[in-house]
Amino acid sequence: MKASVPTVEHLVPGHVDEAAQTFGVYRVRDYFERAGIGHLVLHHAGQRWEGVVRNPAAATGVRSGTVVEVQFSATLDGPSSICFIRALESGEYQPSQVMPTSWCIDGSDPDRLRTLIERLTTAPFRHWMEAVVDDLVLLKRFFQLKASYKHHHSVAGGLLRHSLECAEITEQTIQSAPACCQTSIDDNLRDAMVLAALFHDFGKTLSHSSESSWLLRKTAHEHLSLVALAAHLPHLASLSVTAHASLVHVLIQDAQRRGFASPLPLVDTIRMADRISAGLWMSRAD
Template sequence: MSMELRRETFVLQKLRQSTSRFGQPYTVCELHDSAGQVWPAYAWQRFPHPTLWPDGVEVLATVQERSFGTRQVLDVLAMDLAALSDSVQGKTQPQLPFPEWLVSQATQPRLLRELWVQITLMDDPWLCHFNQRILHDPDISLRWVTIPASRTHHHAEASGLLRHSLEAFRLLSKSPQMSLLEWDIARTALLWHDVGKILTYPGGTRRAAEGFLVPHETATAEVLAWHLAWLRQRAPDLVTALKLHWYPPRHGRPLMPGQIFVEACDRVSAALDSRQQAFQEEPAWRQIGTVEGPGPASRFWRLREG
């Protein structure tokens, strides 16, 4: 038995919260090391993240081995996401592996794989890595790939937010007047323009009070704060550019035309899905369709076929 602290990479399994007989919260999990050994592991505190990380997440943990009856177990003193550790962040050309653990959480895994390919093809390495980091962050991505985009309006099914974000992303074609960097900025802004909704749907499908009272756009930078801080240390102008795409300028017209693309692609994606709902159960001859709320009903007109 070694009483020394060690820090190494494990694959996390069976993470859960528990409570001692004295009422103190603690965390239990299994840690699979690189040699294939499975360690029962305990952290003597409540899990410090809002989301319990799923099976398969790779973690970088500081642990201490001890005896527990006839078994050897690990006490966990610190546990971080291995993909977002300092050793990875320092790369000049940052690339992260595909988060396989996230696929099992999404009801439409094909969309997630398509999105990952599109991200890896981005020209700017920092924006590529910024997007990959967010998908590797369970506190954001687990909810982002599972919640609806709205309660009743558009993309209202499970994983609707993922589908809406990818559909809008596809719509943003590169204009000849845009540089590759401007295109990457606009697509990144579009991809995460609704990420604040993970705070408005904390339980999955039921909207919290914040979702009714506060525009979800105000939460974008709050949700992405850790990753924006990481990006600011490396390319501060990219953070400014993203915020210019998310929030209206103080004076007059947008300072970057990409903001107009972001707004337009968001609205077109929502309108196409709402129109499909409006006519889903209507006879072919009907030309007017309606989708109710929130707010005023959305009405659509269509041409007659033939």
């Protein structure tokens, strides 16, 4: 099921007529009850939106992280009133459509990630990425961490921005370079390269997180990307042995800075994309 997302004007109290009603599918940021009234806080377009549930019994099963379909009436002078709410089961929603956008400093970044997933050309990698972005523990770290402490993308959310830039640069290079060099890239390798670029620094979700053990924080992040993805790799292998092998190989070759030694073409593109993204950030900072 593809989520239906209303426009932001319908989400912000005071931007619509008193009788306006809107329906949509959202990720819950928080739900709590106070004085017999439920308060529902939703992620939307880089913002948080709050509405009230007059009958808390209608919010059975709703908690932080739940995906819900909601109908509400917006008012001009206070929180909007929830007319209908239902918690969705896994399989009733598309995770990439309901990522927790208000965790991000820049609300456009989750949208870039969503469209990157949509551009993947192979079903195993698309299905696998939907499962990855449904892992909210991983996603929160990915969305909020800096890419570095004092170097490039050294702001909250910098890791996601840098990772997206590397994936997009790699994607564009793969589209053009093979024709120039009279070679070809199959769809599986294309997707593996794009996702390896996206996850090349994913080990920082362990090495740069205060929630990690001190020993992981002392471990080179290049060698932790596969560890950070470990819970999801068996699922990828079950979807496609070839896809799994390609992603693991490319991530390892990149971590060792030996893309040039791979039997696969263009693996060094990820290292090039990393340098371009970091260099452009530093040039803007000067």
